[in-house]
Amino acid sequence: MLAIDGVAKAFGGLRVLVDVSFAVGRGETLGLIGPNGAGKTTLFNVITGFLSPDRGGVRFAGTDIVGMKPDQRVRAGLVRTFQKSMVFPELSARENIALAARARRGAGYRWRSSASVTAEADGAAEALLGRARLGHRADEKVGNLSYGDQRIVDVLISLAMAPKLLLLDEPTAGLARQEAERLVELVRNHDDEVAIILIAHDLDIVFGACDRVAVLDLGRLIAIDTPAGIRAHAGAQAAYLGTLAEAS
Ligand SMILES: Nc1ncnc2c1ncn2[C@@H]1O[C@H](COP(=O)(O)OP(=O)(O)OP(=O)(O)O)[C@@H](O)[C@H]1O
Ligand SMILES: [Mg+2]
Incomplete structure (x- = not known):
């Protein structure tokens, strides 16, 4: 590889x-x-x-x-995480992960994209949060999550990039x-x-x-x-x- x-x-x-x-x-x-x-x-x-x-x-x-x-x-x-976290603390966990999923699909860091891209990215974020047992925190601003959960979100962002x-x-x-x-x-x-x-x-x-x-x-x-x-x-x-x- x-x-x-x-x-x-x-x-x-x-x-x-x-x-x-x-x-x-x-x-x-x-x-x-x-x-x-x-x-x-x-x-x-x-x-x-x-x-x-x-x-x-x-x-x-x-x-x-x-x-x-x-x-x-x-x-x-070829995806990395950074020694210093790159999350958007004012966005929810779901939004952070969905943005990464969209970026991977070439939609870039844009809010407005086609409904299908948005739905697919939200679904991917949901699935990843569920697997990490953070489904109940999906709509919380990342800045409000515990330090440990923020590190998990960092990793989910990188996994969303396939x-x-x-x-x-x-x-x-x-x-x-x-x-x-x-x-x-x-x-x-x-x-x-x-x-x-x-x-x-x-x-x-x-x-x-x-x-x-x-x-x-x-x-x-x-x-x-x-x-x-x-x-x-x-x-x-x-x-x-x-x-x-x-x-x-
Ligand atoms: N952009 C840069 N310009 C100049 N020196 C740098 C730069 N980046 C890293 N260094 C130096 O290169 C060396 C290796 O740094 P690096 O960050 O790769 O180490 P590391 O193994 O990741 O350490 P740590 O475990 O502390 O994260 C260090 O001496 C550092 O100061
Ligand atoms: Mg280092």
Whole structure:
């Protein structure tokens, strides 16, 4: 689904990504971990087209996408969430999600579109909220929802865009363990075909939810393996100062 080949990115003299290569298969959930400033968000920015790599290739579903604009990538099924939430707090949960569903169908962020597009988008929003057990909150302004429910709405917005590859940048930050597990389960159970890359600092969450885990350290991919393999990996352990060994 995704193939990264020798990607490099520097800001001025700061080398933030150094020769990063890996691939993600259809339906695979890959965890992306690494200390603060390791380059995780920068890698997402390169994959989604918000930044151009200085070097290297990015292929999505078999197509070279370097040079493709972010909105074209979204319509092709390459969807991300942001480390900082992008919801419209004054709109209801249903409206936020329906807007995303419409944007995916090419209707853009316009209020006025054909009745069929509107009905379809509202139906998709309704279904997603129901699956997240938030149907009873559909008409509440997102700004009035609890922090945890707002993070769920973030994820539902990205699912409404019908991703083939979903990039989640710390969706569980600030959530209690149970809330974090609920959010990750929601994404994983959505569609077996969707590939996911999950950035999170909570190693229990990452090791519990991911098929494989990639470790970035100072812009270098120092390991990519199963959770068990990463726990046993000396370099990954060093990057985390032993905390890997403690994660269950
Ligand atoms: N637009 C930019 N201009 C200059 N430097 C940047 C820019 N974006 C990121 N950086 C720097 O690149 C490095 C990697 O940042 P990045 O945000 O990718 O890290 P991260 O792994 O996502 O960290 P965190 O876990 O804290 O979110 C940091 O040193 C950061 O300050
Ligand atoms: Mg980041």
